[in-house]
Amino acid sequence: LRPYVAVCGGAGYIGSHVVRELLASGDFNIVVVDSLIKGHRAALDGLPVALEIGDVRDAVFLEGVFSRYHIVAVIHLCAFIEAGESMTDPLKFYHNNVYGGIILSQTMMKFGVKRLIFSSTAAIFGNPPNDQPISESTPKVPVNAYGNTKLTLEEMFRWCDGAHGMKTIALRYFNAAGAHPNGTVGEAHEPESHLIPLILQVALGKRSQIKIFGTDYPTADGTCIRDYIHVMDLASAHLAALRYLMRPETAESPITSDCFNLGTGTPRHAAHTMGRGSPLGVTGQGFSVRQVIEVARRVTGHPIPVQEVARRPGDPALLVASSEKARRVLGWQPRHTLESIVETAWRWHSSPSYARFLADHQ
Ligand code: NAD
Structure with missing residues (x-):
């Protein structure tokens, strides 16, 4: 039997890029497990992967998949991801994210599969203090149910x-x-809540302006700073993590469970911004909402009008990761700039495939 990696949630945004990265490495056979509740069958069009359509909460379905394929490792990306909705319907999130994780783990144990890569999130940190970047040991105090399901x-x-x-x-x-970069796949969440796709919807004429929530934060331009990471850099981190987990185990180099923050921030950021009385984020680590909009204006050639409104409750001023540990332990290196993020997103949003993806769920 050929060994397979199961990519659960592989028809979704991040999963479909992870699948492409694993295929490009030439090292893995892949079975995608996805209910398509949020994902898109078209995201896997033409790829040499097996697709098993079903819900990871369905133990009978999942055991069937594990019986048919010789699965040696699992990448688990399945989840509901809307933090706002998790506050009004937390049980929906616990049922999918936590219960789904339990059924998947039980099935893995039943079939002796003991290698797992799990999609966690910055949301486990809640509103961390401003002495950033956020390291793996920063206290974890989620402020929404979504973040708590992941923790x-x-x-x-x-x-x-x-x-x-x-x-x-x-x-x-x-x-x-x-x-x-080839424009065939990208972000197509419905509803969309992420900043860059929302900005690009303005450039596409799908909304008239972009709202900036809060312009009085203690940052250089008064808007929130976030750490944007290119989905292809995330994909390459999964490949690095998989190789790390699948390497031959020796007494000197045991396989251990671990966690890694993935962003583009480095510890340099802290040295420049902590305790100096300077505005947060001025060293170019992380980007403010205004900076992202400015890059999108350059890339799209559209004026992208903004509407400045009050802060949203619960939005911290600054969220920047230290990815030092992932660089050191996994040998991973993020390669894409904010320009490349916005350029590739714009290419995708302007492509006919994007409209086709959205039509999937209408
Ligand atoms: P997505 O909704 O595009 O992908 C999730 C995929 O999982 C979809 O294809 C969906 O159909 C599938 N799925 C959900 N529940 C399922 C179930 N019970 N059984 C089978 N399939 C199921 O979301 P995404 O943005 O690609 O996020 C992927 C993962 O990364 C999630 O776990 C999310 O929490 C995490 N994450 C995402 C971000 C982000 O910025 N998008 C940030 C941090 C963490």
């Missing part, structure tokens, strides 16, 4: 390692953005 699973996987030797790498993505 709950990270903790559950730790116990599963202790009890069953299940090795998990939790990758905590900051703001995923951008699209595949």
Whole structure:
């Protein structure tokens, strides 16, 4: 039997880029497991992967998949991701994200599969203090149910390692953005809540302006700063994590569970911004809302009108990751700039495939 990596949620935004990165490496056979509740079948068009359509909460379905393929590792991206909705309907999020994680882990244990890469998020940190970048050991205090479902699973996987030797790498993505450079696949969430696609919808004439929530934050231009990471850089981090988890185990180099923050920030950022009385984020680590809009204006040639409104409750001024640990341990290196993020996203949003993806769910 050929060994397979199961990419659960592989028809979604990040998953479909991860699948392409693994295929490009030539090292893995892939079975995508996805209910298509949010993902797009078209995201896998023409790719040499198996697709099993079903819900990871369905143990009978999942056991069927594990029986048919010799799965040696799992990448688990399935989740509901709308933080706002998680506050009005938390049980929907616990049911999908936490219960789904439990059924998947039980099935993995049943079939002796003990290598897992888990999609976690910056949301586990809640509103961290301003002495950033955020390291792996920054206190985790989620401020929404979505973030708490992810933290709950990270903790559950730790116990599963202790009890069953299940090795998990939790990758905590900051703001995923951008699209595949060939323009065939990209972000198509419905509803859309992420800043860059919303800005590009203005350039496409789908909305008249972009709202800036809060212009009085203690940052250089008064708007919030976030750490935008290109989806292809996230994809390459999954490949690095998979190789790390799948390497031959020796006494000197045991396979251990671990977690990594994935953004583009580096510790240099802290040295420049902490305790100096300077505005946050002035060193170019992380980007403010206004900076992102400015880049989008350059890339699209559209004026992108803005409407300045009050802060949204719960939005921290600054969220920038230290990715030092991922660079050091996984040998990973983010390669894309904000320009490249916006350029690839714009190419994708202007392509006919984007409209086709959105039509999927209408
Ligand atoms: P997405 O909605 O595009 O992808 C999720 C995929 O999982 C979809 O294809 C969906 O159909 C599938 N899915 C959901 N529940 C399922 C279930 N029970 N069974 C089978 N399939 C199911 O979202 P995304 O932006 O690609 O996010 C992927 C993962 O990354 C999520 O776990 C999310 O929490 C995490 N994450 C995303 C971001 C971001 O900026 N997009 C940031 C941090 C973390």
